[in-house]
Amino acid sequence: MITFYDFPSTKPGQAWNPNTWKTRYSLNYKQIPYKTEWVEYPDVAGLCKKIGIPPTSKNADGSDLYTLPAIYDSSTGTGIADSLLIAEYLEKTYPDTPKLFPHGTAVLQSSFNDAFMSKLEALWQFVLPVTATRLNPSSEEYFTRTRTAVFGKPLKDVFPKGEEHVAEWKKLKDGFVAIDGWYQKSGGSTFIMGETPVFADFIIGGFVFFAKAIFGEDSEEWKDMVLWNGGRWDKIVISLEKYAQVV
The missing domain is CATH 3.40.30.10 (Glutaredoxin)
Known part of the structure; x- marks a missing residue:
């Protein structure tokens, strides 16, 4: 087991x-x-x-x-x-x-992970301050302290505001536009390599579900994200629901 x-x-x-x-x-x-x-x-x-x-x-x-x-x-x-x-x-x-x-895709999928993460650099400033509030007390303290050390300022101050929020949110959206382009090259299929998921799809699904869970379904952020790229990201989460059991 x-x-x-x-x-x-x-x-x-x-x-x-x-x-x-x-x-x-x-x-x-x-x-x-x-x-x-x-x-x-x-x-x-x-x-x-x-x-x-x-x-x-x-x-x-x-x-x-x-x-x-x-x-x-x-x-x-x-x-x-x-x-x-x-x-x-x-x-x-x-x-x-x-x-x-x-067969033959292990190296490609590993490289895909690196490419995917490079498109998400704008995500962290939005999700990490909110993530801390979703954790139990001991984890919240640890998470806040360690991420504050990384950013060099209080974690709550990392979340962008005003014009910076607009600009950084656009950067995040542009990153997902680029990722959507990868899917387009697969012929419009549900997953990266067709109608059957591979590990690369779980990489993407994990981060999209993360955004949904942290922001919340009723948040302005998630309501905006589900409209991006023809609703692709919400569709991916839905397509992976059969593999999302928590046991």
Whole structure:
């Protein structure tokens, strides 16, 4: 049995994090049995060290950085973090399940992730200040403190206002226009490679669901986003609903 570690929010049972969504979509798509354990931000490092899940990178001070998503597979005794590494592990360990990386596409999809993230640089200033308010107290404190250090100013002041808000929101929209162009080249299909999703679609779906969950369906931001590119982004979330179970 796989144990999947995810971040909770103030709404019990609601998944929200874009990176952990990639793994949840992958597990559900491949129909691999798993259970979710919710982990608050300050507890991630201790958990990973305890069960042998390696760090994913380094902090600014050179210490190990432990992140989610992470899984522990009791059938193989394997603990692993990072959504792409988890997807590759699932593909190799459970070969008789639907493919996340059709033959010859693994490198392409990894490169796609880098290209996709480059188009979302304007997103963080809008979502991170709001994200903090959606977290339980211990995670809210940790999240606010660490992101304040990154931005060099109070997290609440990161959210753009006035003319800056208009300009930065346009940058975000332009980024999604570019991503929509990639879909256009696939012949207008629902997903990047046709009518069947691959890991790249879970990357996009995870971030779009993240925006929906953090802003809220009734927010002006989400109401605007659903109109972009012929409603493509809301359609993607809807198309992936069958793989969005939280178990």
